[in-house]
Amino acid sequence: xxxxxxxxxxxHPGLASSDRAGLDRRDFLLRGAAGLAGAAGLAxxxxxxxxxxxxxxxxxxxxxxxxxxxVQQGAARFTQESGVPxxxxxxxxxxxxxxxxxxxxxxxxxxxxxxxxxxxRWYAAGWIRPIDDMPGLADIxxxxxxxxxxxxxxxxxxxxxxxxxxxxxxxxxxxEKMLGEAGFGGTANAADYPxxxxxxxxxxxxxxxxxxxxxxxxxxxxxxxxxxxxxxxAQCFAEGERFVDGELRATFGPDTPLVKVLSDWKRWWDDxxxxxxxxxxxxxxxxxxxxxxxHAFHLNIDYYSFNYNDPAKSQIAEYxxxxxxxxxxTHDTVLVGHALLCMSTRKRSDAEQAALWELMKYFxxxxxxxxxxxxxxxxxxxxxxxPFPELYRxxxxxxxxxxxxxxxxxxxxxxxxxxxREKAVAANILKAPWYQEWDTGMHEMIAQDMLIKGTRTPVxxxxxxxxxWDGLYKKYAKILKRx
Numbered sequence: 001x002x003x004x005x006x007x008x009x010x011x012h013p014g015l016a017s018s019d020r021a022g023l024d025r026r027d028f029l030l031r032g033a034a035g036l037a038g039a040a041g042l043a044x045x046x047x048x049x050x051x052x053x054x055x056x057x058x059x060x061x062x063x064x065x066x067x068x069x070x071v072q073q074g075a076a077r078f079t080q081e082s083g084v085p086x087x088x089x090x091x092x093x094x095x096x097x098x099x100x101x102x103x104x105x106x107x108x109x110x111x112x113x114x115x116x117x118x119x120x121r122w123y124a125a126g127w128i129r130p131i132d133d134m135p136g137l138a139d140i141x142x143x144x145x146x147x148x149x150x151x152x153x154x155x156x157x158x159x160x161x162x163x164x165x166x167x168x169x170x171x172x173x174x175x176e177k178m179l180g181e182a183g184f185g186g187t188a189n190a191a192d193y194p195x196x197x198x199x200x201x202x203x204x205x206x207x208x209x210x211x212x213x214x215x216x217x218x219x220x221x222x223x224x225x226x227x228x229x230x231x232x233x234a235q236c237f238a239e240g241e242r243f244v245d246g247e248l249r250a251t252f253g254p255d256t257p258l259v260k261v262l263s264d265w266k267r268w269w270d271d272x273x274x275x276x277x278x279x280x281x282x283x284x285x286x287x288x289x290x291x292x293x294x295h296a297f298h299l300n301i302d303y304y305s306f307n308y309n310d311p312a313k314s315q316i317a318e319y320x321x322x323x324x325x326x327x328x329x330t331h332d333t334v335l336v337g338h339a340l341l342c343m344s345t346r347k348r349s350d351a352e353q354a355a356l357w358e359l360m361k362y363f364x365x366x367x368x369x370x371x372x373x374x375x376x377x378x379x380x381x382x383x384x385x386x387p388f389p390e391l392y393r394x395x396x397x398x399x400x401x402x403x404x405x406x407x408x409x410x411x412x413x414x415x416x417x418x419x420x421r422e423k424a425v426a427a428n429i430l431k432a433p434w435y436q437e438w439d440t441g442m443h444e445m446i447a448q449d450m451l452i453k454g455t456r457t458p459v460x461x462x463x464x465x466x467x468x469w470d471g472l473y474k475k476y477a478k479i480l481k482r483x
Contacts (some may be wrong), residue, residue: 057352058085059359062099062112065090070377071363078362084355103127109344110356111363116151116338117430119160124433124479129343130158134357140365144387151335151426155248160340162364165375165384167337169424170234171302171417172200172323175316176406178216178296182207188412190324197264197327200297204273207296215275217268218295221447222281225436228443230336231299233427235261238328243429249473253466254459257329262450262458269451279447291315299326301337302417305404306382321406324416333424385421392418433479434472438465 063071068090075086089109091098096118102109103122114122122128131137137159141149148166152159172194179185184203186193194200204216221228236243239257244250252258268274278286287307290298291314307313308320325331341364343356367373375386380400391397398414405413429435445464449456456464 058087059110059352059356060087060089060108061359062089062091062102062109064095064113065092067378067381070374070381074363074374074377077367078359081368082355082358084359086359103344106346108346110346110348110352111360112342112344113164114161114340114342116335116340116427117435119340119342120154120431120433121436122342123154123160127345128160129345130154131161131343131357131360132158134360136361140361143390145389145422145424147335147424147426148338148387151338152340153426155431161342162340162360163387164339164341164364165378165386166335166421166424167301167303167339167384168234168335168427169302169333169385169420170231170238170299170326170336171420172326173290173298173300173304173308174321174323175290175293175296175298175319176321176408177293177316177319178207178212179203182210182212182296184296186321186406186409188409190412190416193324194327195325195331196329200327201264201268201273204296205271208273213294213296215272215294216296217273218286218290218298219265219268219274219278220283220286220298220300221265221274221278221443222283222286223279223443223447224283225439226283226337227286228279228446229439232258232261232442232446233336233429234326234334235299235328237332237334237425237427238326238330240328240330240332243427244432244469246428248428248432250466250469252462252469254462256462258462258465259458262446262461265446266450266458279443279451290320293319302420303383303385305417309404309406318407321409322413322416322420324412324419326420333420334427335424336427336430338426338430389422392421432472434476438468438472 061071061075071088071090075088079085095113096115099109099112100118100122103125104127114128119128123130140162141159144163148163151166152161152163154160174186176186182203184206194203200217207213207216220231233243236252236258239260241252241257241261243252243258265274275289278289281289287300287304289295290300291308293316302322305320305322309317311317314320326333341360343360348356362368363374365372372386372388372391375388375391376394376397378384379386379391379397383401383404392401401417402410402414405417432438442465445456445461450458450461
């Protein structure tokens, strides 16, 4: 039986990769966005009446099955309270490829998960209905992290959905046991920690010299769309690199911080501060190596503490902590793992549309009692970032997160986690409908040509990536106002 995907929808090792499968991309991006469906009929904060429920057909919700128990419980409560039935359609394996096929075939779907980059593609193809006209949206957004609100907006200004969760902010994880043995142990003072990668590298070299770790730095350069490409974006943002402007025109190139990051990578690789095998690993193998206590530093998505600090899974559960900031010139954190709840453009009656909006709010906002129940459940399950800052002051949610914080300085570490999430900004590069096409071959170019073979320099890689982006921008610019 196949394993369920990770919270971000990527499959487990052995399953097909969603970014390399699916429909032919030759022309779907050139399809115009479909017209908006009729406006919903409920007032903000309202609830479907039984009469409305009787008029509404069952709603279909497609999702990747990680955390399926939360989805099942939420759907059951929604139906019990509203009278509107919900058909759940879990998609195991290669979620993005399967769902894209279903959307293209006009399958009877109403609501579905979409990673931010996927949402751009599917909106450009005319498969996502914006939610700008839904009652109460502005009030909902006022309660959210500003970066998450911005990230849900398409290039034409419309909003593509409500947030399922965001898994994007990266953190520099620390093995405090190893670092303490090397004389670099953490304190309660954020200023005592590395602020730049030069300091991290210096400490890593000392750790290697002392024989405490053969490869002190564990980088998530694994071969998947959530691996090396996301790591590159996250590390570049911390150096002040934004890649593109608000119109998706490239701002990166051979004379921007991208080259600094690639040069760091090359040096760490050549000097074996990072182990060779990571380029062929999966995300699971990368995390497993960290939990064995074999490294001093590890860059990864911040919610992974739910594994790294679990004594049942990790050998360093009591020693895995966060650096207060992601090292770099600006310490910016970025929303690369933002997952949305989206509406399909399937034709619906006013009653059905109103019921669908209530369902979306049930999972992406508050339940009938006014509680952020679904979001609290995601926090409790795996420290997933939710869009509502108030939950980080909620006693139950705070207690749930605290058990995954480094025990010696849990209050400080919790604050650093919150600050990283609070300041996270949108990754506009992921809003480009052609992002996945641009991303194709990136791992091979960097891993094989730059790192292993040395046939391309960091400047040459940056130049090639810029040329690719410019070419795709020119090819698809005509659809930007619809995506």
